[in-house]
Amino acid sequence: MPFSGYHVEFGTADYVVLGMMSFASMAIGISFAFWGKGQGTQADYLLGGRQFKALPVCLSLFASFISAISLIGVPVEVYTYGSMYIYNLIGVIISNIVALFTVVPMMYPLRLTSVYEYLNMRFDSKIVQLFGAAFGVTSTLSYMTLALLSPALALETAVGIPLWLSIILVGAVGTLYTTVGGMKSVIWTDVFQTGIIFAGTFIVIIKGTMTVGGFERVWETNKNSGRIVLDEISFDPRIRHTVWNLIFGNALYWMGHHFSQTSVQRLVSTRSIQDAKKVYMFSILLMIVVNIMLLVTGLVLVSFIYEVGCDPLAAGYIKNRNQLLPYFVIHVLSFLPGLPGLYIATIFSAAMSTFSSGINALAANVARDFIPRYLHRKSEFAKTTITKLLVCFFGIISTGLSYLLKDFEGPVLQIGITIIGATSGPLFGLFLLSGLFPQANCVGTLIGFATALVFSYWQAIGSTLFGFSTDALPMGPTDQCIGGNDSSITVSSVFNFTATYNDKDSFEYTTPIVFGNEQEKDLSILSNRDFSMYDVSYVWIPLTGVFLTVTVGLITSIIANQFSSKVARPKAKFLFPFSRQIWYSERDVVDTEIFNNNIQVLETSKAL
Structure with a gap:
């Protein structure tokens, strides 16, 4: 079913499916809020009474981190740069194994609510705790803002709902059930949303593969178009994706997630340390399955574009690459009313899970890291009420930030990892330094962390503005997009633009259409280009943060200990x-x- 001249609308059945999913999420979240003991204490609200089994916590953690950023970003990554990203899976597995021997045995017995309470215990310093929490909140807020924006882009493309309205809808539903139910609502709603994520992705893969003629056809098309790329083993740190940076760089990136508030808060909500360990073991299997599914989704997307002979991005039917997947999905699934709605519900679910987990984590950080003295003399009812207000506050703030980024363009996966990696690298380094070396003290740790933050943000901003940009792979064909060989055809679509095709094979648009990064350069330029930290792949940004935090922090601590009359040993x-x-x-x-x-x-x- 070609894109050209085919107007696919989001029908009544699709709205019903999307509405049912939203209603089910709210209903599950609100009902589980009062299941069992209810919310007698702040700990019940933020940790569910520490009584969860491993499986629901594992599914919740999975749904939180496999956000709409991943659902949209990984298939688009395959379309734009090829299949190298699959090596990220090895890094994910490594990070989960390492977490089994670091995060669980050190964090779980401490009975924390906020992960940054550990820093206060470790250094006997409120300053280190506040410093870490402040940037942890920044990282979480950045991540969930992008995760909320992604489905808004999808809904704009597929449904025509204004971007501001879809952002508010996603934010409002997530804020409502999280405010009312706390951790119980978040976890059990995530379990439901995980099922939606797998169902929607699976249906797209099966139907898309059948449409193009089977998986052999999918593989052949991607191989011929240059998307099957698995052999980049260069040690040049400037190359965007290699086997080495995807494995080790992403392992560090995911370790930062494991030491985040979102992860540790779920970890300590389990009923025993054995359940906490099972969370990471089950996660390995889930991550293997979903990464393969998202890779195959990208391959099917590319194959479909070549099969119908119409690349909607090259033809100008969509504004940027981030809209490719939902545009593809509503065409492939339009044969059965309601299925496009199911897939949009998949993206909606992924974003809502990340969003709800984030605002719950942020409320825990503020309550336990920034205002514990104020809450200390309050009753449990007052503590819980204030925490709920914090959840609602962060829901509103995140929704507002997402709207401010409504004109966001570029590869969502890369930009997301770049921004978050600039903070998560130093934060992971902070916990790594604290857990590895008893010589690390308050002064040295703060200096190491501050040094790493300055360098990481400088590198992230500089690479975005001035760094080398790898050429994207060629776009697909457009010969079937605009009705045969007519020399002058005008096409008008639901996306509000007019394209005129002329004998010179050029397009003129009444509204600007973004075809990609104008700064893209041939990769061969690297050999003649002076080395610059701005050119280093975005995947390595977490590594620089970890390395600087640990090395500078340890050296400074050792020096400071030489001038101290009494060296405290943790x-x-x-x-x-x-x-x-x-x-x-x-x-x-x-x-x-x-x-x-x-x-x-x-x-x-x-x-x-």
């Missing part, structure tokens, strides 16, 4: 288990294990 329980074996006596290690076992027995008895 308790063994504040270090990773393998670090305890290196730096502490056997007795200290045994005492820590006894402490952890007692916590485990306590949690098990509560669960029973």
Whole structure:
């Protein structure tokens, strides 16, 4: 079914499906808010009473991080640059395995609510806690703002709803059930939304593959168009995607996620440390499946464009690459009313999950990191009420920020990782330094963290403005887009533009259409270009943040300790288990294990 001359509308059945999904999310969230013990305390509201089993927490964590950014960004990545991104999967697996031996055994026994409370315990310093929390809030806010914007772009393309309206709709639904229900609502709604994500993606893959003639045809088309790229093994850090930067750079990127408030808050909401470990083990399987599905979705998208002979981006039917996938989906699934609505609901679900998790995490950060003294003398009812107001406040703020970015253009996946990586790298370095080296002190850690932040933001901003831009792969054909070989044809569509085709094979638009980055250059230019940190691949940005935080922080701490009359030594329980074996006596290690076992027995008895 070609794009040309074919007007696909978002019908009544599609609106019904989308509306049902939104209503179901609200209903599930609100009903589970009062399930069991309800919300008697702030801990019940923010952590669900610490009584969750592993599976729902795993599905919730999965839904939070596989956002609309990934659902839209990975297939578009395949269209634009090819299939190299699949090596990201290895980095994800590595990060989950590392988290099993670092995040879980160190964080879970401390019974935290905010991950940054650990920094106060570790350094006996409120300053380090506040410094980390401030930038953690920045990172979370940036991530969820982009995640809210992505479905708004999709709905604009597929439905014609104004961008501002779709942003408000997504933000309002997520804010409502999260404010009312807290962590219980977030987790159980995420479980439902995970099912929607898998169902929608699976249907698109199956129908799209059938439409183009089978998977062999999909593979052949992508190979011929240069999208099957799996052999870039260069060690040049300036090359956008290589085997090495996708594995190790993304492993660090995902480790930053594992030490985030969103992850740790879910981790400590489980009923035992065994359940916490299962969360990461189950996540490995889920991440393998979804990454392969998103890669195949991108391959099917490319194959469909070549099969129908019409690339909607090259033809000007859409404004930028981020709109390719929803535009493709409403054509492929239009044979059955309601299916396009299901897929838009998939993007909607992914964004809502990330959004609800984010505002819940931000409220926990403010309540536990910034205003705990103010809340200390309040009743549990007052604490819970204030926390709910914080959730509502951050929901409104995030929705507003997303609207301000309504003219956002460019590869959503790359820009998202660039912005978030500039903060998440130093933040992960902060926890890595704290958990690895007992020599790290408050002064050295702050200096290392500040140095890494300055450098990371400088690199991220500089690379965006002045860095080398890799050439995108050629767009698809347009010979079937505008009705045969007529020398002059005018096309008008639901997207409000007019395109005129003339004998010179050029298009003139009444509204500007973005075909890609005008600064794209041939990759061969790198060999004749002086080395610049601005040209380093965006994937390495988290690495520079981690490296600077750890090295500068450790060296500065060692120097500062030489001038201190009394060097404080943290308790063994504040270090990773393998670090305890290196730096502490056997007795200290045994005492820590006894402490952890007692916590485990306590949690098990509560669960029973």
